[in-house]
Amino acid sequence: MNWFTAPDYWLSRLVFQRALAAVYLVAFLTAALQFRALLGERGMLPISRFVTLVPFKRAPSLFYLRHSDRFFATCAWAGCAVAAALLAGADSELPLWAGILLWLVPWMLYLSIVNVGQTWYAFGWESLLLETGFLAAFLGNDQVAPPVVVLFLLRWILFRVEFGAGLIKLRGDACWRKLTCLYYHHETQPMPGPLSWFFHHLPKPLHRVEAATNHVTQLVVPVLLFTPQPIASAAAALMIVTQLWLVLSGNFSWLNWITIVLALSALRLPGSAPSVTSAPLWYEVVVLAVAALLLFLSRHPAVNMVSRRQVMNRSFDPLHLVNTYGAFGSVSRERFEVVVEGTLDDVPREDSEWREYEFKGKPGDLRHWPRQFAPYHLRLDWLMWFAALSPAYAGEWFGALVERLLENDRDTLRLLRRSPFPPDTPPRHVRARLFRYRYTSWQELRRTGACWRRTYVREYLPPTRLAGVAQRP
Known part of the structure; x- marks a missing residue:
């Protein structure tokens, strides 16, 4: 138990899992309320046409079995129900193996939606939710302390999100190197928020401070996630503050929120851990096997990050288990x-x-x-x-x-x-x-x-x- 689990992170796991369930709930609600016009039988890009053109092995999805509007609605609302149950802590009331399976249900349902979602679902935060959701299934419930290797892999995801985004900026638009991108970004971003007008009218020296702070947060701070506590917690907290600043400045779907959720898993929150049993052998074997698979697949995003031809927001497998991320490698000057x-x-x-x-x-x-x-x-x-x-x-x-x-x-x-x-x-x-x-x-x-x-x-x-x-x- 001492080598496999980290009892000090039981509260971090609890907060992380409940916050992740909330993001799942928003994602499924979005799908349920919009799918008919986008992907439905009379939608702009019907699922029925997609599944006849793309083989199952390239885009595994339940909708290859059936793709009616009623079936999609059933899957989307079922995802909402399971996410709400997880938000309420249903996984903690189940045996360990059943809790794992319950967490895999929303992952499977959302994977099915994303893989047939075409351009409507071609956003990096879709893959980020799937990668995080799959790994979260093996974090355990109240019966065992959280496994160290899963906590490490969650930090590895967060590192790739932030460090990859920082690299793509430095390699991309020259305004990031000149610290001038935020002269334009708040005006030209995809969907401004209620405070974006005010952010745009901040003094230009403050915009330069924003850009410089972004570089520090994305290129220096992520490395500190792998240092001992309390430095790792301080790094995660700084990332959360930065993401909340982005939440105030625009509408970026759940990109900022899922990043905050990942950072929560790196915080060592105070509190007494409840009594837990030793992790069963089958659980250790499953977790280590999953970790080995994910580390093996991680070679693709690792190579991508050090490549001069770095790409953003790409999945390297049809299950979206390991992906590469990035945002705003270039910034529009005009809207x-x-x-x-x-x-x-x-x-x-x-x-x-x-x-x-x-x-x-x-x-x-x-x-x-x-x-x-x-x-x-x-x-x-x-x-x-x-x-x-x-x-x-x-x-x-x-x-x-x-x-x-x-x-x-x-x-x-x-x-x-x-x-x-x-x-x-x-x-x-x-x-x-x-x-x-x-x-x-x-x-x-x-x-x-x-x-x-x-x-x-x-x-x-x-x-x-x-x-x-x-x-x-």
């Missing part, structure tokens, strides 16, 4: 937004009454102040940010989005903040235009109440109508 509009006119003209669709998170209405959505993930809004960077990012799904808007599709409209058309009166034509968005100044905000100003750039999609729909007489 572009795709504005989608519709008209009831049979023959669209520039002077037609074009009504603008409002999205929940992405900038649109100049006077609409950004809201806090993270850790909830607005997937369509995030993809609209990529679509504004280049039409190539939207080639798979943008046409389907326009088609659903022309149909006034109920599930698609639920993803939006507001549709300008009544449910029984769909638009005759839909178009998209590209604008450059900038934050207003303090003076402009006081004078107009608008947090954004925008400039027309070009046409993104010409007026489009449903094929085969006749004009009104």
Whole structure:
């Protein structure tokens, strides 16, 4: 028991597991509420089409057995239920082996969703949740103290998240080396939050301090995770503070929160450990076998980190057991937004009454102040940010989005903040235009109440109508 477990970390394990269950709950809730429009039978990228084109071994998923909307809803809401049970501590009421299996259920369900999620689920935090969730299953419950090797592997994940992100910044955009990236980032990030406008207007010297602090936190502090206590706890605490700063500055889904969860596992929290039994032999064998497998697979992200051609957010196996991470290797200097509009006119003209669709998170209405959505993930809004960077990012799904808007599709409209058309009166034509968005100044905000100003750039999609729909007489 002394060599295999670390009784001093029992409270750290408890906090880590409950926090991870909360992230799982948000992830499954996001899937349950958005899947019909994104991946459903009439979704923009239907699962049914994906599973006919991609073999099971490349993307293992329960949806190869069945891919109806009802089955997806069952899996997503079942994931919510299991995550809520884990959040309430159900695993501690079970035998050790049953607790492990219970933790593997949300991992399996979410893996099934991610592997058929296509571009809607092509984010690094999906793999990060899966990698962390798989390892958490072998952390044990109240019957045994947490295994040392699992605690080490959790720190190894956290190290790769932070150190990999730090390296990709130094190797990527020159503004990170010049400490000037945050002159632009708060304005051009994918989804600003309610405080992002204020972060953008901080003095430039403070932006340079932010960038320098980021380098220290991501390139120096992660190494300290593998030092003795209390230095390791101090390093983890500093990472948590940095992530909370990022939470305040923008909407990054659960990326910051899952990083905080990982850092919690490295803290040695005070408190008396409950009486636990020695770890059974079968448990030691299973944990050591899993650890050996994960260390063997870790050679891929380790090589990637030291490579001059380092890549971000890539999985090296279809189960997402070990992955590489990174964010904002390059920072946009200008913010572009795709504005989608519709008209009831049979023959669209520039002077037609074009009504603008409002999205929940992405900038649109100049006077609409950004809201806090993270850790909830607005997937369509995030993809609209990529679509504004280049039409190539939207080639798979943008046409389907326009088609659903022309149909006034109920599930698609639920993803939006507001549709300008009544449910029984769909638009005759839909178009998209590209604008450059900038934050207003303090003076402009006081004078107009608008947090954004925008400039027309070009046409993104010409007026489009449903094929085969006749004009009104």
